[in-house]
Structures are given as structure tokens and as C-alpha cells.
Amino acid sequence: MIYKDDPELTRRFLEDTSNIRTGHTPGVYFPETADDIAAILRENSGSGKRFVIAGNGTGTTGGRIPFGDTVIAMEKLDRIGEPRPLGSRHAVMTAEGGALLEDVQKKAGNSGWLYPPDPTEKLCFIGSTIANNSSGARTYKYGPTRSHIERVKVVLASGDILDIPRGKYPAGENGMFRLDLPLAGRLEFSIPDYHLPRTSKHNAGYYTAGGMDLIDLFIGSEGTLGIVTEADLKLVPAPENIISCLVYFPTPDDLFGFVEKAKKNSFGVSPGAIEFFDPNALAFIRKVYPEIPADTAGAIYIEQETTKEKEDEALEQWFNLMESSNALTEDSRVALDAEEQRAMKELRHELPVQVNEWLAAQKESKISTDMAVPDESFAALYSYYRETCEKHGFHYIIFGHIGNAHVHLNILPSNHDEFLTAKKLYVDFVDKAVELGGTLSAEHGIGKLKAGYLVRMLGEKGMQELARIKKVFDPELLLNIGNMIPEQYYHT
Ligand SMILES: Cc1cc2nc3c(=O)[nH]c(=O)nc-3n(C[C@H](O)[C@H](O)[C@H](O)COP(=O)(O)OP(=O)(O)OC[C@H]3O[C@@H](n4cnc5c(N)ncnc54)[C@H](O)[C@@H]3O)c2cc1C
Numbered sequence: 001m002i003y004k005d006d007p008e009l010t011r012r013f014l015e016d017t018s019n020i021r022t023g024h025t026p027g028v029y030f031p032e033t034a035d036d037i038a039a040i041l042r043e044n045s046g047s048g049k050r051f052v053i054a055g056n057g058t059g060t061t062g063g064r065i066p067f068g069d070t071v072i073a074m075e076k077l078d079r080i081g082e083p084r085p086l087g088s089r090h091a092v093m094t095a096e097g098g099a100l101l102e103d104v105q106k107k108a109g110n111s112g113w114l115y116p117p118d119p120t121e122k123l124c125f126i127g128s129t130i131a132n133n134s135s136g137a138r139t140y141k142y143g144p145t146r147s148h149i150e151r152v153k154v155v156l157a158s159g160d161i162l163d164i165p166r167g168k169y170p171a172g173e174n175g176m177f178r179l180d181l182p183l184a185g186r187l188e189f190s191i192p193d194y195h196l197p198r199t200s201k202h203n204a205g206y207y208t209a210g211g212m213d214l215i216d217l218f219i220g221s222e223g224t225l226g227i228v229t230e231a232d233l234k235l236v237p238a239p240e241n242i243i244s245c246l247v248y249f250p251t252p253d254d255l256f257g258f259v260e261k262a263k264k265n266s267f268g269v270s271p272g273a274i275e276f277f278d279p280n281a282l283a284f285i286r287k288v289y290p291e292i293p294a295d296t297a298g299a300i301y302i303e304q305e306t307t308k309e310k311e312d313e314a315l316e317q318w319f320n321l322m323e324s325s326n327a328l329t330e331d332s333r334v335a336l337d338a339e340e341q342r343a344m345k346e347l348r349h350e351l352p353v354q355v356n357e358w359l360a361a362q363k364e365s366k367i368s369t370d371m372a373v374p375d376e377s378f379a380a381l382y383s384y385y386r387e388t389c390e391k392h393g394f395h396y397i398i399f400g401h402i403g404n405a406h407v408h409l410n411i412l413p414s415n416h417d418e419f420l421t422a423k424k425l426y427v428d429f430v431d432k433a434v435e436l437g438g439t440l441s442a443e444h445g446i447g448k449l450k451a452g453y454l455v456r457m458l459g460e461k462g463m464q465e466l467a468r469i470k471k472v473f474d475p476e477l478l479l480n481i482g483n484m485i486p487e488q489y490y491h492t
Contacts, residue, residue: 001040002030013071016059018449019365023065028054032076034153034161034229040072041478042159042183050481053223055128056100058121060368061447063132063222063483072227074098074127083113083235091235092150097127097228104233113235116142119443127228132445133203133220137273137303140403144201144443146219148234154218154226157474158184162226169214177214189472191217194462199372200404201442204450205458205484206469217469222445223480225473239305242272243314244335244344248296248328255298256379258325259402262302263375267324268317273303274403277351281397284354289347293331300402301348311336351399355410358395364413367422369429372406373438384432385409388425394418406442430456446484454484463489 004010005027014023031037041051052069064071074097081094091113095104102122108115117129118136128134130152135144142148151165160181171177171191179187192208206225207216218225249255255276262271277285277299286292292299306314315334322329335344359366373381382398389396395414400407409429413419430440430453440450440457455463467489471477477490 018062025066028071055125063447141272151232153230276402278398371433372442377436378405
């Protein structure tokens with residue numbers, strides 16, 4: 001197995017997209033199989049050496065950044081199997097932890113299947129998307145990654161390799177799991193004892209639910225419990241046809257009214273994705289697309305799966321809904337074929353491009369939120385974001401997955417003082433989201449960047465619960481230390 005310790009060759013593993021720039025590592029392993037990974041961990045047991053798992057570095061929370069840890073790079077475990085149909089409604093495809101999501105989606109698509117999880121960034125590895133329970137626009141219809149994972153194979157810190165098909169390891173009636181492993185011996189533990197928020201997306205801390213499946217403990221555990229080396233992914237039939245619309249509104253009430261009605265399937269619509277752009281976000285895109293109306297309260301992007309036969313009917317339903325919500329129909333756009341949809345996607349992708357250019361010119365980092373709240377609290381969180389930003393005179397944009405009451409606020413500081421003020425305010429945003437029954441992270445996870453905030457949502461007892469579960473699987477504290485759980489909780 002390849003091991004590299006030349007700083008020139010390992011430098012790329014010292015960063016992700018979090019802007020943390022202080023990582024350092026003695027070296028990087030490039031295993032090719034689960035057995036290779038198990039051997040690394042077995043051979044180093046008792047050495048005090050720590051390991052961090054590296055996906056493709058698109059994470060936003062510093063999860064893969066080493067601080068003296070040896071890196072285990074997943075990139076050579078990149079094999080993808082063929083879809084195996086299970087009747088006409090489902091198929092299963094096996095992929096290794098280092099397979100690119102983009103390649104998985106292409107391979108599924110080539111045989112008429114869809115792998116629904118669609119984080120905006122496609123250059124991430126399947127193992128990471130499972131470790132982070134990643135989600136995207138289509139999560140509105142299909143749920144997060146968790147809903148599409150039928151089996152995972154994980155390597156534990158002990159070097160044990162554990163195959164977990166869904167259904168094989170349910171928690172017992174008393175909430176206990178019991179596992180007998182060749183190296184770790186008997187592991188006996190109860191499910192995490194805290195309540196999850198009532199949001200439709202959540203990715204902050206270990207999953208818990210009465211009668212839960214062991215597989216769900218590993219999904220979203222951010223590499224703290226084990227290394228995902230392989231998974232069976234559940235595929236659904238690819239839709240025959242998709243309608244996409246970008247719809248502008250004159251007032252916030254019209255816009256939010258439209259979203260509410262779309263979620264209630266008014267006029268017969270059946271959205272697969274409902275995404276939001278506030279006026280400030282649109283102003284960035286307008287630099288390249290001057291046709292975007294200036295006098296608008298924001299835009300909603302919707303997608304609906306349909307068939308060629310039903311396309312006209314679906315369009316009429318959406319048009320009725322737009323009219324009933326006073327949408328600016330003259331300015332709004334519909335994309336019906338692949339070429340139009342690609343153009344609309346490019347327009348949406350212009351937002352991060354323009355924002356990054358702006359930030360590079362200011363030489364500052366953005367402060368961005370990833371909180372979601374229960375549907376009924378969305379308006380309150382949105383107003384709070386806006387009022388706080390307006391009060392401080394920040395440049396900011398709000399955009400994202402409004403269908404899941406999950407939008408990202410990005411504060412774009414013009415100077416370092418603004419950056420520091422925004423960083424302090426981040427704590428208030430967390431507290432507000434939690435007060436509204438929400439979650440600290442709906443999709444990006446906690447990593448190292450947000451580990452210090454998780455206690456505000458879970459409380460001290462909840463943090464101790466995380467540490468308890470972590471120590472069951474990793475008593476020597478070898479894997480992804482510093483991610484999700486601040487170290488102090490291992491010693492209380
Ligand atoms: C522009 C942009 C848009 C994004 N949009 C979204 C979005 O819409 N939705 C969303 O959910 N995320 C989004 N992300 C975040 C990111 O793409 C996801 O979190 C993704 O899952 C990270 O994959 P990666 O391979 O790059 O992982 P990395 O950044 O390399 O690692 C992420 C974490 O996963 C752990 N890990 C990696 N591989 C494994 C493994 N095999 N087993 C166990 N743990 C592992 C790492 O240790 C680390 O903690 C976005 C990122 C960017 C840059």
C-alpha cells in the first residue's frame with residue numbers, strides 16, 4: 001500500500017472548503033481495499049497514532065483536515081458495480097467509499113436509473129456523502145442520503161470489518177444493540193438518549209430513534225464511528241421528463257404564499273424541488289444575466305418530474321399556481337428540455353461563482369449558516385436573519401432549500417471587523433434556530449468548524465451521549481478526533 005510523507009505530495013490533504021488553513025500531517029496512506037484499511041488500524045493499535053479520513057475535500061466544516069493525524073485517503077477505493085434491478089421500481093448498485101458521486105449518478109443514469117441524493121457539489125465521494133448524510137434540492141421529494149442506503153461496509157477503529165445490511169441489526173426493545181466482533185469483542189450499548197429536532201432535514205450528531213437500525217447510526221456519523229468502504233445504494237427509475245421553472249415575485253408574501261401552496265400540492269402540482277433566491281442573491285446573478293428583473297422580492301426554482309404525455313397538464317397546473325400567487329410571469333422562465341435545463345442550472349451556479357469573486361476581492365471569508373427549522377418557524381428565522389443583517393449593514397445573501405425550511409444565510413464581510421462581528425453573531429443564529437425547534441446543521445454536518453456549537457443544541461448531556469457512543473466503537477480515540485465532539489467530552 002502506498003504511503004506518502006513528502007509535504008509537497010500531502011499538502012492537498014490539509015484543506016477542504018472550510019478555509020481552515022492550519023492543518024498538518026505526518027503522512028497519507030492510500031489503501032485500495034477495506035482489508036488495507038483494517039490492517040493500518042490493527043497495526044497501529046496501541047501506538048497512540050490518530051487517523052483522519054479524507055474524502056475529496058469538498059466538505060465545508062474541516063472534517064477531513066488533520067491536526068497531526070495520519071490521513072487515510074479514500075480515493076483508490078473507487079469501484080462502482082452495475083445496477084441490479086429488484087423488480088421495476090428499484091435497483092441496487094454497489095459503490096466503494098471513494099467512488100465519485102458524479103460517476104455513480106452517470107452509471108445509474110446510463111441504465112435508466114436515478115440515484116437521488118444530489119448535494120450541489122458533485123465531486124464528492126460516496127463514502128463521505130454517507131458519513132455526512134448529504135442532501136440537496138431533490139431531498140424535498142426523495143429525502144437525504146440516508147433514505148437511499150441499503151447496506152454499508154465499515155472498518156472500525158479496532159480493525160474489525162462490519163457489514164451492515166439494513167434490517168440485520170435493529171435496536172432491541174430496550175433500545176440496546178449487541179454486537180460480537182472478532183477483535184473488539186462484545187459491544188453492548190443503548191441508542192443515543194436525546195431528541196432530534198422536528199425538521200425535515202437534520203445532520204448534527206448521531207441519529208437516534210426507537211427501534212432504529214444500526215446502519216442509521218453510521219450514516220451521518222461523520223467518520224467518527226468507522227470508515228465507510230462500500231455501500232449498496234438504492235436506485236429509483238429515472239424520470240421520463242422534468243419541468244423546471246424559475247419564478248419571480250413582486251412581494252415576499254406572494255413568494256412565501258406560492259411556496260406554501262406548492263408544498264400543499266395546490267392546483268395538482270407535485271414539486272420534486274423547491275429552492276429560494278433572495279433579492280441580494282439575484283443581484284449577484286444579475287451581473288451575468290441582466291434579464292433578471294430588478295424589482296423583485298426573490299425567486300423560486302421548482303422542479304417537477306413528469307412524462308411527455310402529462311407535460312402540458314403539469315405546466316398548466318404550475319401556471320395556475322403562479323397566477324394565483326401574483327408571480328411575475330412575464331419575467332419567469334420555464335425549462336423543458338435538457339439544453340434549457342442545463343442553461344438554467346448554469347444560471348443558478350453563477351451565484352457561488354460571483355460570490356466567491358466578490359469575497360476574493362475583499363480578501364475575507366464568508367460566515368454561512370446551515371440551520372433548518374420546522375416549517376411553521378421558517379418565517380421567524382428568515383426575518384431574524386434579515387433584520388440582524390440589515391441592522392449591522394452587512395452585505396448578505398439568503399438562498400437554498402426553502403422546501404425543507406432550510407436556507408443558507410451567507411454574510412459577506414467587507415473588512416475584517418465585519419467578519420469578526422458576523423462570527424460573534426453566528427452564536428445568536430444558532431440559538432435562534434434552536435429556540436425555534438431547529439437544527440444547527442441540516443446538511444453540511446459539524447466537522448471541526450462547528451463542534452463547539454453543538455452543545456447549544458444538544459446540551460451537556462447530549463454531548464456526553466455522543467462521547468459515550470463514540471467510545472463504544474473507538475475506545476482508544478483513533479478516528480476523526482475533533483470532529484463533531486470536542487475532546488473535553490471524552491474525559492468527563
Ligand atoms: C459548492 C459546494 C456546495 C455544496 N453543497 C452541498 C449540498 O447541497 N448538500 C450537502 O449535503 N453538502 C454540500 N456540500 C458539502 C460537501 O460536498 C459534502 O459534505 C460532501 O459529502 C463532502 O464530500 P467529500 O468527499 O468532499 O468529503 P471530505 O470533505 O473529504 O470529507 C468530509 C467528511 O467526511 C469524512 N469522510 C470522508 N470519507 C469517509 C468515509 N469513507 N467514511 C467515513 N467518513 C468519511 C471526512 O473525515 C470528513 O469528516 C457542498 C460543498 C461545496 C464546496
